[in-house]
Amino acid sequence: MAAHRDAGRAAALLPSAGRIRIEGGKVGRTVTRFKAVERFAHWMLAGSFILLALTGLATLFGRKVVIPLLGHEFNSTLLTGSKFIHNNVSWAFMIALVMVFVMWIWHNIPNKTDWLWIKQGGGFIGDKHPPAKKFNFGQKIVFWAVILLGFSVSLSGLSLLFPFEIQLFGHTFNIINDIGMAEAAGFGPLQGDLTPHAEMQYAQLWHAIIGFLMMAVILGHIYIGTLGMEGAFDAMGNGEVDERWANSTTRSGSMRSNKTNGPPQNDGRRRSNQRSRAMKAMLAGFLGVAVIGVVAYFGLHEIGFSSAEVYSGENVRLD
């Protein structure tokens, strides 16, 4: 019961001190929280995001940080590899994002239960146990942050991947001017008639800003999912969470009860089974990233596209 309340707290705010424990300890009976396909999509999203974040950071800071430390030659190899990985892995990220969106959107639409959760401060204020279904309000914030930031970073990424083909910012600035948003915020009208190169520069800037925002959210998410909270990792690892961890959610009936009649949690064989299920889920997701990356690479070459060779396009004008 308390564990689920704490799940909400932790998802809404970073825990300030220590690990959040399951009150009373695990009971050893589990309920299914995420099916194999959900865990596959999550690990494909996670694996691709981590690769994109690392290679993106290398691209952004290579010149300033890597060259002084490790020299030009190392930086050149690192950035050639980073660009290759970044461009091809992005497809696995976009596919996983769509999968996660389709599978979890229904559970993340705000409803009256969330209002109660908010009113009770996610369990922070008072001793009440805020209600929640499959995802509590804190987890819904993580979901929508991932979806909205993920969509935005993907769209700006596509305009960088297909240079001069997708013009996003001039149109957006015109809309902002038309609805009077710029003036309301105390600015003059934004320049809507952008040159194609200015479009690309805005796309780069936006891509980096959203990338950093997403990294901040995900760092918090990873902390809670691993060290921050006892029992949380199991949900995405082997898919089963301890009954006590899930208590309130089970009562809402949104989780399938899966009583394990075997010996209690400290039984070695059961734990090693759970570990191997978790490893399989993660490996399958990472393999998905690799397979989609390879298909994207050869597929794009097959249709004669390579972003490395695009320096200009029909839309380019020199003014």
Ligand code: HEM
């Ligand atoms: C090593 C990295 C990661 C770990 C250990 C991790 C762990 C977890 C865990 C344990 C859950 C289930 C929480 C629950 O029961 O509700 C979860 C859910 C989720 N994860 Fe991750 N995750 C990682 C990376 C990522 C990344 C990189 C993304 C997105 C780019 C992501 C997006 C999500 C989303 C949208 C959910 C559902 C919302 C929620 O439950 O908070 N995760 N993750």
